[in-house]
Amino acid sequence: MKNLIMMKKIALFSLSMWCIWTLNGSYTMAGHTSLNIDINKEFKNARKLYNRRENRESLKSAIETYQNVLKQIPDNSENCNKKKAEVLIELSRCYFKMAEYHATCNDEKAAWFETGEAYGREAISLDPQNVGGYYWMAQNLGEHGSISKFYFLNKKSDFEEALRKAETLDNPQKPYDYSGINRTLAAYYTPRFMWGNLDKALEYAKKMEDSPRYLNNLSVLADLYWKSDKEKAKKYAKCAINADLSQFPETQFENSFQQKKLDGKWGKLLK
Numbered sequence: 001m002k003n004l005i006m007m008k009k010i011a012l013f014s015l016s017m018w019c020i021w022t023l024n025g026s027y028t029m030a031g032h033t034s035l036n037i038d039i040n041k042e043f044k045n046a047r048k049l050y051n052r053r054e055n056r057e058s059l060k061s062a063i064e065t066y067q068n069v070l071k072q073i074p075d076n077s078e079n080c081n082k083k084k085a086e087v088l089i090e091l092s093r094c095y096f097k098m099a100e101y102h103a104t105c106n107d108e109k110a111a112w113f114e115t116g117e118a119y120g121r122e123a124i125s126l127d128p129q130n131v132g133g134y135y136w137m138a139q140n141l142g143e144h145g146s147i148s149k150f151y152f153l154n155k156k157s158d159f160e161e162a163l164r165k166a167e168t169l170d171n172p173q174k175p176y177d178y179s180g181i182n183r184t185l186a187a188y189y190t191p192r193f194m195w196g197n198l199d200k201a202l203e204y205a206k207k208m209e210d211s212p213r214y215l216n217n218l219s220v221l222a223d224l225y226w227k228s229d230k231e232k233a234k235k236y237a238k239c240a241i242n243a244d245l246s247q248f249p250e251t252q253f254e255n256s257f258q259q260k261k262l263d264g265k266w267g268k269l270l271k
Helices: 002-050 056-072 078-101 106-126 131-147 149-169 180-189 198-206 215-225 230-241 249-270
Strands: none
Touching (some): 056 078, 106 131, 131 149, 149 180, 215 249, 230 249
């Protein structure tokens, strides 16, 4: 009799535990599903805010939204790491844009660039096959280096290695960031005081000559060709200054900034 009662208790306990496990499993799966939906929704919201990046507050809101998305992604699988890397790359890009277009002094620029570089490095650690991590890490590091030569010299090998890796991962049919890797390397090797390699600079320049959607490309080409072919340099500068920015709405903000800069630099020379 005692054995029968004991068996009943064990059976009831097992049934109770099975019910609890089932409910917990259902709750976890439901929570995970809704979480993924929220992540995707928030990711899209962040992108919409980024698309209004000409407004500093919109860009700051994009950063906050991406950071919130990052916190919600679990870190228990390779797919999660890849998703985290995507968000980190967007954050690295946002910090670069904030420094480049909205910072009001060099100290503020340096702080934004340094954080953007860190996000890029973290993205690389989570997904070494994503070109974006290497590219935006290098962009933040390089522009920070234009403020502090000492900072750049300490990390010059990291910058060069990141660009080499980005170059191997880039898609020649659809180059990353409007041929950004070739643009950066052409600018990097453009001869200047005690530095440069004209042949290498021209090699990368030729790979981006058909990418006029981004006026920064034309700016780099104008600076480069001024060293070897002044008429060609003037052609690129004039093309950028006279460009119809409405043709390229996705880059209109950066292009308008670059156009004003080019007009100030080349305008009198071209008249």
